Amino acid sequence: MQILALCGSLRARSLNMAILEAAKYAAPAGMEISIFRGIGGLPPFSPDLDYNLPEVAVAFRRQAAAADALIIACPEYAGGIPGMFKNALDWLVGSEEFDSRPVALLNVSPHAVEAEAALRLVLRTMSAPVVEAASRRIPIRNRESTAESLLADPEIRASLDGALGALRHSLLSRTEQ
Ligand SMILES: Cc1cc2nc3c(=O)[nH]c(=O)nc-3n(C[C@H](O)[C@H](O)[C@H](O)COP(=O)(O)O)c2cc1C
Structure with a gap:
């Protein structure tokens, strides 16, 4: 079972990246x-680039195509999806290899709900089903958190284990169908 994790933040000490590293x-x-x-x-997506794909886009599409599911952890910027992350999703929309992969959403913000709602709309448009049982709000209140400290927090660890277990279960039941 191959899962591709995508982080919506480029920040060096990103909490969204920390939860994905903990998930790993x-x-x-x-x-x-x-x-x-x-x-x-x-690069900024344009359908024109489909005829002359940059290497990083080829790698991105190939890895998304090889994955059984995606996990997305994305912050909220100005009430929405950070621009560079929407750009990444646009690269997948333009790709035939991205064939409605199931997605687990992890929201680590204690307050933000708008970016998650916007993500859900985009994913619905991409026909990528959100696996609800595997999607969690896991609020991280300590801005200094790292993957290690998140794994050491029993409440966060239990929530993460629950989400990953549910994703595994969901993918196994899809295979059986
Ligand atoms: C430019 C910018 C805009 C932000 N806008 C919002 C917002 O609209 N709502 C919110 O709840 N948090 C907002 N935040 C806070 C971020 O969501 C928060 O800092 C989050 O931890 C960033 O994720 P990261 O730790 O993975 O980088 C904003 C942060 C930045 C830098």
């Missing part, structure tokens, strides 16, 4: 989570 460690047996780290290097 916490992945249950049979699940491998890799984080795509090239999002900041994707």
